[in-house]
Amino acid sequence: MKESLMEIVRCPMDKQELELEVIQRTDDEVLEGRLVCSECGEEYPIEEGIPNLLPPDMREDAPA
């Protein structure tokens, strides 16, 4: 994920701004990290460069 995408993405639940926590990056991309909602605190993972901004109840680890 390019860091400039932060201007466009928002928390899918309350549409508030997200804060970026970088775990691993290259010159132009965040490869691993988290997007954290500045309002509700929900965390959205960035894995292999792709942010997962699915609402919590639609994620893989959510109870069926």
Next chain:
Amino acid sequence: MGDPSRRDVRETYDRIGGHFAKTRAHAWPAVERFVDRSDGVALGLDLGCGNARHAAVLADRADRVVGIDASRTVVEAARERREREGFSVDLCQGDATRLPIASETVGLAVYVATIHHLPTHEARIESLDELARVLAPGGRALVSAWSTTHDRFERNEAFDTTVDWTLPGGETVPRYYHIYDPAAFADDLRESTLAVERVFEERGNCYGVVRAEGKRT
């Protein structure tokens, strides 16, 4: 199997996504026409981007294109296509009914062959309302869904159905569809907060060109 959920739809495409993406090589003519006739914009959105074949078309008119899909497998197929063909698209996983995009930012959007996978009327309207929310002033979008007018369907009114996807090994994976009739499709667009510029039917699909503002209530 109980009622399908949006989560089920994501899981379906996580299973078939790799094969699905390979069979979807070309952009749809209606999408190419819509984008060709549009002015340049700062931000384009491909909602339900699949393998990003339409994101690649949007990239001709938008400084930046964001592609969103619920399925991780499908998003990864889009990334492979992006690397292979060398166009630019920012990809993320997201849900059409709860878009992770700032309001009033999108100048040009395509929401193609995706809304018919949302299993309830409420979810389909929510997704259209979300599209209205993210469209910038003056922004326009093309929405499409499979239509009862397609050769493979014999009914004339909207209905819910399951269409199997067959994987290369012969295994079939059921996919939920709401098949719209053109009148019901237009009704849903009008019920949402979008303003409808025009609707048309082409090659077994319902289409609507919509805007964010100018909605008459």
